[in-house]
Amino acid sequence: MIQSRDLAVRFEAYADWRRRLSAGISLLHEWLQQQDLADAQADVKVQQLLERLQQDKLVVAFVAEFSRGKSELINAIFFADFGQRLLPSSAGRTTMCPTEILHDPSRPPSIRLLPIETRLNEATVTEFKNYADEWVTFPLDLAAADRMAETLARVSQVKRVPVALARKYGLFSERDDDILSALERGDEGSVDIPCWRHAEINFPHPLLQQGLIILDTPGLNAIGTEPELTLNLLPNAHAVLFLLSADAGVTKTDLDVWNAHLAGEEEATKAARIVILNKIDGLWDDLKEDVEINAEIDRQVDASASMLGISSAQVFAVSAQKALVAKVNGDDALLTRSRLPVLEHSLSRKLIPAKRDLVGAATQVEIRALTASIRAILDSRSSGIAEQLAEMVALRGKNQDVVEHMMARVKEEKERFERGLARYTALRTVFTQHTTDLFDIIGLAALRQNASNTRQRIEDSPFTKGVRDAMGDFFARLRADFDQAGRQGAEIHDLMRAMYTRFAHENNIEIYVPPQLSVLN
Numbered sequence: 001m002i003q004s005r006d007l008a009v010r011f012e013a014y015a016d017w018r019r020r021l022s023a024g025i026s027l028l029h030e031w032l033q034q035q036d037l038a039d040a041q042a043d044v045k046v047q048q049l050l051e052r053l054q055q056d057k058l059v060v061a062f063v064a065e066f067s068r069g070k071s072e073l074i075n076a077i078f079f080a081d082f083g084q085r086l087l088p089s090s091a092g093r094t095t096m097c098p099t100e101i102l103h104d105p106s107r108p109p110s111i112r113l114l115p116i117e118t119r120l121n122e123a124t125v126t127e128f129k130n131y132a133d134e135w136v137t138f139p140l141d142l143a144a145a146d147r148m149a150e151t152l153a154r155v156s157q158v159k160r161v162p163v164a165l166a167r168k169y170g171l172f173s174e175r176d177d178d179i180l181s182a183l184e185r186g187d188e189g190s191v192d193i194p195c196w197r198h199a200e201i202n203f204p205h206p207l208l209q210q211g212l213i214i215l216d217t218p219g220l221n222a223i224g225t226e227p228e229l230t231l232n233l234l235p236n237a238h239a240v241l242f243l244l245s246a247d248a249g250v251t252k253t254d255l256d257v258w259n260a261h262l263a264g265e266e267e268a269t270k271a272a273r274i275v276i277l278n279k280i281d282g283l284w285d286d287l288k289e290d291v292e293i294n295a296e297i298d299r300q301v302d303a304s305a306s307m308l309g310i311s312s313a314q315v316f317a318v319s320a321q322k323a324l325v326a327k328v329n330g331d332d333a334l335l336t337r338s339r340l341p342v343l344e345h346s347l348s349r350k351l352i353p354a355k356r357d358l359v360g361a362a363t364q365v366e367i368r369a370l371t372a373s374i375r376a377i378l379d380s381r382s383s384g385i386a387e388q389l390a391e392m393v394a395l396r397g398k399n400q401d402v403v404e405h406m407m408a409r410v411k412e413e414k415e416r417f418e419r420g421l422a423r424y425t426a427l428r429t430v431f432t433q434h435t436t437d438l439f440d441i442i443g444l445a446a447l448r449q450n451a452s453n454t455r456q457r458i459e460d461s462p463f464t465k466g467v468r469d470a471m472g473d474f475f476a477r478l479r480a481d482f483d484q485a486g487r488q489g490a491e492i493h494d495l496m497r498a499m500y501t502r503f504a505h506e507n508n509i510e511i512y513v514p515p516q517l518s519v520l521n
């Protein structure tokens with residue numbers, strides 16, 4: 001029992017490791033989301049990883065020729081607590097269909113059976129698992145072990161059908177002694193076939209709750225005839241326990257099963273192969289010394305190992321039946337003698353770390369791929385930023401150029417403005433001078449002077465002629481003044497026009513022509 005606890009403890013630790021790994025992946029995902037790094041692809045990948053870790057199963061398959069004690073060994077390892085034989089185990093063919101023992105918390109404890117008739121359908125067992133209606137389900141009463149064993153006995157159910165139908169189901173095999181003998185008997189060509197194609201026992205055992213799945217298989221021919229078993233269930237198992245029987249040795253059919261389904265695949269599938277030499281109690285002999293008996297067992301182990309082409313260390317000699325009896329009766333001496341604890345210890349030591357390595361490696365590969373894609377995003381982001389930076393730096397240089405250019409222009413314009421201002425000031429001085437001169441000529445003061453001179457001359461003149469001359473001179477003087485004013489105005493106009501033209505040229509604006517001073521009106 002202690003060794004069985006060992007298996008449970010190790011499995012629990014493994015489940016805990018998986019939970020911590022999931023938490024780590026979730027944290028990574030959270031961080032990715034915070035950093036805006038999680039695209040849809042990363043989300044899906046993380047989701048798949050978490051689902052895979054959560055639904056991670058450890059599938060242990062039991063394979064052998066019929067009656068080697070597969071079901072009995074499962075009973076001894078996993079179900080001894082119920083105080084009786086749960087899975088049917090008896091002489092001759094007992095388990096008639098592949099039987100998965102697992103725990104699915106979404107459904108009540110039960111056994112569900114897929115009718116053999118579904119073999120006419122193209123769909124695989126895995127596909128049928130999604131269609132609950134196709135299965136015949138019987139509940140399991142955990143409180144009543146007797147009734148439970150009765151219900152579980154259905155995995156042994158057979159029915160008699162015409163050979164033609166068996167052939168239709170794909171169950172006919174030239175190698176099948178039963179069918180051949182039925183034909184020889186001329187038994188109207190009818191034959192016993194399994195009632196069920198597949199069984200699934202949903203059972204809340206602590207190990208199954210942690211994700212362990214046990215696969216019990218029927219003897220030789222069924223392995224050959226149920227493609228699901230050979231193509232899917234066995235290749236996907238993490239460990240395959242192959243049973244031999246000490247009373248039979250390694251028979252031709254044992255070798256057939258081994259060679260067809262198990263030999264040489266370990267490297268490819270990474271699944272552990274454990275060979276069990278069962279029924280060693282047959283070698284127990286009260287008249288022999290233990291040393292003698294053990295030597296005989298060792299000899300059988302060595303012989304079996306060499307027949308299968310493996311090392312003796314891979315072969316575990318046990319008595320499943322005595323182990324079950326010992327566990328049920330609490331007989332520790334018998335349990336030790338059954339050697340089952342050695343197998344259980346090895347199973348937990350080998351299987352779980354191996355599985356953990358496998359899951360760890362697979363998760364690592366996925367996470368590496370994820371981080372590689374994240375790194376690619378980061379790289380492209382950083383190269384984008386570098387590009388932007390380079391652009392900014394280039395722009396900064398450009399800005400300096402622009403500023404320098406603008407400053408030069410402003411300086412130039414300022415100088416031009418100052419030059420213009422200076423010229424304007426000078427021009428204004430000239431212009432003021434000219435206009436002052438102009439006003440000197442035609443201004444009121446000049447007019448008054450002229451008028452007063454003329455009046456004086458009129459007053460001084462005793463004759464009309466003198467008055468006329470004075471008046472004539474007055475107007476002649478006026479005309480001469482205005483003529484000069486006109487010339488001076490034209491001069492100022494020319495000066496201003498030249499100035500405006502130059503200004504327009506310098507500033508690239510339209511030439512403005514100032515109005516000319518007219519002395520005519």
Ligand SMILES: Nc1nc2c(ncn2[C@@H]2O[C@H](COP(=O)(O)OP(=O)(O)OP(=O)(O)O)[C@@H](O)[C@H]2O)c(=O)[nH]1
Nearest residue numbers: 067068069070071072089090091094095219320321
């Ligand atoms: N003496 C002895 N008998 C055993 C031992 N293990 C199993 N048996 C008996 O061998 C017979 C066959 O055992 P099963 O557990 O039905 O064998 P199986 O490999 O499941 O056979 P199938 O279901 O027909 O494929 C039963 O009568 C068991 O009681 C053992 O360790 N010692």
Ligand SMILES: [Mg+2]
Nearest residue numbers: 070071094095
């Ligand atoms: Mg069986």
